[in-house]
Amino acid sequence: MTRHHTINAVISVLLGAILLAAACFAILQAISWNWSGVWAYREVFWRGWLNTIWISAAALVLSVVLGLLAALGRRAPYPALRWLSTGYVELIRGTPLLVQLLILFYVVADAVGLQNRYTAGIGILATFSGAYIAEMIRAGIESVGKSQLESARAIGLTRWQTYRHVIFPQAIRHIVPPLAGQAASIIKDSSLLSILGIEEFTLAAQQVNSATYSTLESYLPLAIGYLALTLPVSLLARYLEHKYRYET
């Protein structure tokens, strides 16, 4: 790219940013803020935010377990297990989370008599996320070279010992960075649990909104609250990616 082009690009970006800022400023100026009304509900926000944290954390742990099982299942020596795992991964990855929530919550959870909506919500979120994590783990396992498996065979390791001593320690560097990214996705995706009446962060903001009729004042903290969680996780993911790339 020539110097001339570079300057043009910089000017365009700057102009765009200035225009956007001006537009936002004009809109925000036109609004009569009602922060005090929302401030009165800060407890609701706080509780919802904390709920989002532990729901996401629980879903993450559970989805790593599910993902691991599915990844191992796809490599299992038993065809039935392979089909089951592949079916799970493809079915979940091929349908939207919202649809899964509706079907699994209103049909499946109901049918098996699962009453607790939190348990059900976390379970569904983990089922969803587990399919993606399964693929990350599978990719990590497949990144371990054939010669390594050969060596493991030559020294007489069993299948399980090969996973434990050879595959997992090497695959982990390929798995952890995308896994951290998936943690950020779970936090964002957990907002959909609000449609099940689970009192997480998004539902809390909706409740504040309907109580105060202050839409922007309710939803602006919502966005910032999510960013406060996802940004550190994304930074962690990037850090891990960088760290594992150069360390051999």
Added chain:
Amino acid sequence: MLLHFHHLTKRYGDNTVIDDITATLDFPHVLALLGPSGGGKSTLLRLVGGLESPERGSLTVDHEPVPTSDKSLRTYRSNIGTVFQSWNLFPHLDALANIMLPLTAVHGLAPDQARARAEELLERLHLNGHGQKRPAELSGGQRQRVAIARAVAIRPKLLLFDEPTSALDPEMTAEVLEVIADLKSEGRTFILVTHAMNFARTVADQVAFLANGQILEQAPAKEFFSAPTTETAQRFLAKVLKY
């Protein structure tokens, strides 16, 4: 050691790598498998090591048939020390841990026993001070010597070397060959696939010459190198020993 092959056949897809070999190889300690690339040397070695299973036929090592079921094959392999061309160490483990892993995980040694044996071997292979290094921090020759230490540590009844110096420069090759020659003077039994002809001549008791999936001839090393009987072997030796 006595190897016996009975109609041994191995294919990869349409490619017949070991073509119906029936033969007996009898050698006191060291057997060299020589021949042109793609002639079946490595595959024969891997069949003996239980790393491949034949399509047809069978083989025995000292009158014991090489097993065919997964589980007994694993036990069989665990008593054979194999050294490959390259990259057969585990990159996430340091040299010491590489040698200890089969001892603790497969052979049931206590960690301190395994450590003592590994340290003794590192010293014997002139690798003092390298035990805490990972493979990436070692030179190619050092890596291959650690691999040999790992193979020897299990006190195998048979050692297999699959082109152990093909990926090394001349100096490192010399380091590794020296170690292998030492193993012979210790009285160990091994089979060697190599392109280092002069080394094969000095270290091997017996030579089997393979081409096109067949054992074309076998003879004591001295005889083979001075007077090969088949035309293929004569041409092969003339070519590789020319320079």
